Amino acid sequence: MTAGGARSAEKVGRRVSTCAFADAIARVSIAAHDAAVASLPDPERARLSSGQTVLASIVVRDGRGGGGENDRARVRVVALGAGTKFMTSSSIDSDARGVRVRDCHAEVLARRALKRFLYAQIDIARARRGTVADARSCVLERDARSNRWSIRPDVTFHMYTSSTPCGNATVKRWARGAKEVFDDALDESTPPPDAKTHEKPSFGSVHEGQLAFTYKRDPTALEDDGGEIRERGGGGGGDAAAGAAVHITGRLLSCSDKLAVWNCVGVQGALLLCENALSSPVYLASVTVGRKFNRAILRRALCCRMHRFRGTDAISAAEDGTAAEPRSRVFALNHPGTMCTAVPFDVGTYAPGEGANFDRADALVWWEGRDGGETRELIDARTGSRSFPRGDDDISGGLFARRRVTRT
Template identity: 30%
Template structure:
């Protein structure tokens, strides 16, 4: 196996560069590599890694953002995972993989060889020294055996720790790596190599899409001849005939290798991780489980993470699987998700913020001691982020709530109670539209039925699906206590004239003030708008604004903006006085931190997201119009609509039936048809927005998202085309 060693040495010297390598004459490291042997016998290194210290058991991260085990065998194997994942990504473009029984497999004739510049830590490092080269008799009892720092598992056999050969008496035992100071919980590399030889070198995620394990044809170690019995014991003989590869080739070659361990040298603090991606060598340097050079500001962000840490690798794996043209059957077929108006998946950075907060911000924000103050500081930071997202320069105007329903209810309840307090004998009057979300519509209707309020429902214009400003202004009375209108409709995507209403109302309120009448606060539910269009409370001139996290890749909580002076809050719940006494109940700090991170992402990426959403939506329209002759873009004539939303009607079809016949290929929505006197009708919102019953019944709402791809758009169009055109044959 000299050829394998030569390939590894050449890769180490010519491909790794200088950064991260041990300083000559001062440091040493272990180097491991995996060599691919092609069908024609040619060989090349596809993954490699050098080693450094492992993290102690008290340093590990619960969310997988750190590389816990940085020994070379592990960094090399994880780099190999990324190489194989790249072969999955490029399955149709010269990959070493092929489809096999609805899964994937390495093509026949390809082989893999593992190389290490040192014996593996643990059982494979316990060896009797060559007596001819040992120290004089006076020192022999201490120095006649190569020792390992790896410790036996608690409760198992223990080493005698005596002199000479009596130091390690538990030969063949499973061990954990010692670490430097803080003990680790990582298995020794001898034990990990055995596990990989049993289960395969592909890892658990790739195992789900491969028809069988990936195994090494040979294992080559640079070591003195005295290590051969210990390495064979550690990797083969201690398990008898149970090995899945009894013919596994294990070779010991002369130990000369650059940067080997020598007396007077210290271990390198860096790990170099190298893998072949898109036929080019990608290299990153890791120190203490993070990318080299990471500054404190970015410690818990993607900038600090190595690509082979559990969190980064799992995210890359999911992205690759989603992009497969024909996902293996063992991975559930991922439907094309086109219902982002219903909910969005949490962004990975949001998940990361929540996980980190669960660990770091667990204190009660109302407590005065350090852990409480730390949690309170986290809340303040998130509050600032949410305020900034909607253009408010006063974070105290943000109150965190459970979600959009509570935020809407709190705004309406507060306005009604504020009016009643000032006018106890007068029934308050509320103005809203006839296309509101049920979270607004149903409470108002209940209060109307109970005699608590008067209610006016202003109809939207049937030609354009939006309100006329003058129609709203015309309904204002002396006892009007609130106008509440959604910013963008969840079914049609049509944006309502909130700014124009707000500007007019500001003038009217000025007149009312001079006449001694109450001010009329203005509330808008911005759930569907945030993250899709700019939302600024001062430009809109609103007093209350509802914020819903899961509509912009955040968690399922929300917040209510309330303008100082005009957006008075009357709490729905009484209790501990949290949220400045406006919303009782201990704050859900991790979810709030997730909401803050989602807000940061909106601020940073809105312009880019708007362009992407509009591009994908318009491409969807174009492809559907080309392939489905009966398609109608219901609101193509409306300029002011959300960039991500398509209300599409398929003439002569029923929207719900279309989605059912797509057999799970597409996830979208349509308001369930209701039946009145046996006659089916479509969504009430669509009917009120100008659609005829047949068009409303045949409508599907398709809403694209931040990560919707062009390929997904084309797949979805093809699935709809097949169903719709078949129905018209």
């Protein structure tokens, strides 16, 4: 609580960080978000200054360090998204060309931005300019076996999200949480050594939906409320917020379910595994959460419930049945480390009698490009169209990336 009866937007006094590394991930992510917002011109910047939102980012940990006496592993934000809305079913149906951004929840936007970052990294790797700056900024190396690109062994990807992903990760009925204990033996560049060790959870309530995929509730769609799974209260109006209930039917998977899928097939998407691109999937090494963290629930939601997923073997035959060179495109269930941070993203306060306001329709996407350049977009989450920067059309830059890859 604060003076005058107002309460803090985040109850950080109740949270305990997992370690200094989790807090470092949160701090660089929040700093990158604030810098991206500050770089916007008015009135775009003003549109992002009111109300609450959710932030998600992808952070690269580079084990080579930054050089010099303190040659510790470096962490830097390469992609981020901030948003809480998604398109309604009727808006999706009206998108005949399929070019709108249908889901503007923060985690989805961060992954979208990560794909753009990886496209830029392939450009850097292909250019082979050989400068020190390029060598230190590039996360890729040539895979001699497939003659494509792979993530360097000293590079790992880590996700931060300021609030627990919507969907299964917010359903508490099937697990109990324990309070975090801060590990003061780790520094800001070192993740917990046992972060990826997940004990086998108990799945005794499968019939109740313990493992089920759920969908973001569209308040404008006609649905059978008898089949919904409620968790964080309802949304309203013509657009659905991050706290809206999720259903067993719908158009867009919850963020928990999307992360569970990405922990099976990677965050890079199908196009980046095509010829001349990446040789293998890109998996998250850890997920750090701010509000509403529960380790047991998060592990169940993001990976462990996918325990029956069987990874594919390397492709050893061409589509026509003739012999072909094996590829290293092998999928396997990934168990990311799960960490909590007490670093607050929303430092605002609520006036007496008021609560959080997630009505902001504008969503922010930012990613690191070539030559240290940065790209940011604002997307109107109600329509799925780009509102900044304005150009010949209002299509987000993600479509350009798709067209470019098909030409290589």
